[in-house]
Amino acid sequence: MAWLLRKVFIFWDSLSGILVPRFYPEALDNSKPESSSERVRVLTHAARRALVGNASYILEPKFRERILQILRAWALKELDYSSANSDLDEAFSKRSRLVARIIPGTGVARTLMAFGFFSASRLVFSGPISNLQTGLQPRVAEAGLLLRNPPKIALAVIRDMRRSRNGVQGPFSYPTRRYFDKHLPTSNNVVAGNAGKCLVVGPSQVGSWPSLNNFDSVIIMVTLSNNLGLLKQRISSLSAAVILNGEAGVRAIMEGPGSEWIAVLKTAKHIYCRRDEVRELEILTGVPTSARESNLLNLWGGYGGPHLTQVTLGLLISLGMRAHVVGVNLYLAEKTYEQFSTQDTQLDSIKGDFATCMMQSVHNPVMDFLISCKLMAAGYVLGDDELQGILGMGLDEYLSALDKSIGSSRK
Numbered sequence: 001m002a003w004l005l006r007k008v009f010i011f012w013d014s015l016s017g018i019l020v021p022r023f024y025p026e027a028l029d030n031s032k033p034e035s036s037s038e039r040v041r042v043l044t045h046a047a048r049r050a051l052v053g054n055a056s057y058i059l060e061p062k063f064r065e066r067i068l069q070i071l072r073a074w075a076l077k078e079l080d081y082s083s084a085n086s087d088l089d090e091a092f093s094k095r096s097r098l099v100a101r102i103i104p105g106t107g108v109a110r111t112l113m114a115f116g117f118f119s120a121s122r123l124v125f126s127g128p129i130s131n132l133q134t135g136l137q138p139r140v141a142e143a144g145l146l147l148r149n150p151p152k153i154a155l156a157v158i159r160d161m162r163r164s165r166n167g168v169q170g171p172f173s174y175p176t177r178r179y180f181d182k183h184l185p186t187s188n189n190v191v192a193g194n195a196g197k198c199l200v201v202g203p204s205q206v207g208s209w210p211s212l213n214n215f216d217s218v219i220i221m222v223t224l225s226n227n228l229g230l231l232k233q234r235i236s237s238l239s240a241a242v243i244l245n246g247e248a249g250v251r252a253i254m255e256g257p258g259s260e261w262i263a264v265l266k267t268a269k270h271i272y273c274r275r276d277e278v279r280e281l282e283i284l285t286g287v288p289t290s291a292r293e294s295n296l297l298n299l300w301g302g303y304g305g306p307h308l309t310q311v312t313l314g315l316l317i318s319l320g321m322r323a324h325v326v327g328v329n330l331y332l333a334e335k336t337y338e339q340f341s342t343q344d345t346q347l348d349s350i351k352g353d354f355a356t357c358m359m360q361s362v363h364n365p366v367m368d369f370l371i372s373c374k375l376m377a378a379g380y381v382l383g384d385d386e387l388q389g390i391l392g393m394g395l396d397e398y399l400s401a402l403d404k405s406i407g408s409s410r411k
Contacts, residue, residue: 021107081408101127113361116407202327241270304364
């Protein structure tokens with residue numbers, strides 16, 4: 001059934017891509033190094049397909065060609081970031097207001113973000129139709145919410161989902177918070193203050209460690225960027241569980257028994273991963289393994305996938321835990337990750353080639369940031385000073401910071 005749904009989603013996306021802009025980046029495979037010229041080629045090909053290769057192009061050909069020209073010049077280093085940003089502002093100021101309001105803007109916005117223009121991506125949205133999500137997955141997610149929940153709660157969740165997609169920074173509604181907690185005993189309601197506390201350790205640099213006596217458990221976020229020696233040391237010293245992103249789970253399974261990855265994961269207290277990886281990882285490691293699913297993930301509704309930070313927060317909410325997060329900078333740091341694994345040094349070599357910007361465009365930083373802000377405001381998550389400062393920003397301020405952190409520096 002899941003296989004069939006994926007085929008239907010792909011077909012629908014391809015069909016809508018004939019009519020309106022859809023951004024289709026080739027799959028990012030961080031396990032394989034690529035040259036700068038190859039990454040730029042892939043990126044500009046995807047941009048041309050999104051901006052020019054659909055029927056809506058005939059409504060604004062000069063605008064689309066101008067945007068493509070600016071992005072290509074920036075990618076080839078024929079234009080500096082500041083000049084390119086100014087040229088984009090000028091192009092949008094001359095865009096037909098009528099056309100801007102009737103063309104769904106997600107495809108153009110993702111294209112701009114993939115090139116590192118996060119603030120400029122918000123210029124695309126100027127009305128209800130331009131904010132419309134053309135994919136089939138959001139509709140299926142909304143239908144599922146309506147079928148599985150009381151109408152009042154389902155409609156509130158759908159409303160909060162759409163508001164987050166559209167860049168609205170207000171708090172979650174009370175019915176949505178009830179939806180997060182609905183499978184928990186009343187005594188474990190997270191926002192009621194009765195939940196256990198879990199220390200979440202991200203892959204970025206940790207400024208200061210809180211006292212472990214304040215926490216009931218520890219979970220470490222694991223990506224391909226983790227140094228396996230340091231990861232093993234932390235798992236042991238913290239008696240920690242681990243939660244894997246998709247790439248880490250695939251790598252561990254591919255390398256199999258006897259690999260360094262499996263040896264490290266065997267030391268974990270518990271493993272959380274994607275549902276389709278649970279059985280194989282449990283067999284390989286002998287460690288209790290569970291799916292990392294949660295009600296929170298339904299809020300994305302098919303518009304970009306959440307980063308591992310949000311996946312982790314959703315899991316802990318579903319377990320009735322309140323999270324205290326360290327080592328997460330939401331890409332606002334000179335060094336995104338603490339250190340790279342010795343077997344993945346090629347990851348460091350792709351800096352400067354739009355790798356992180358392309359990944360961010362697929363994940364959707366607007367959703368990731370706003371939902372994290374709302375979780376902190378609702379009391380589901382605490383953080384160190386760095387994370388609290390980041391989540392205290394407004395959306396425009398955060399996107400401008402991304403412009404500087406990973407946009408202009410082309411990471």
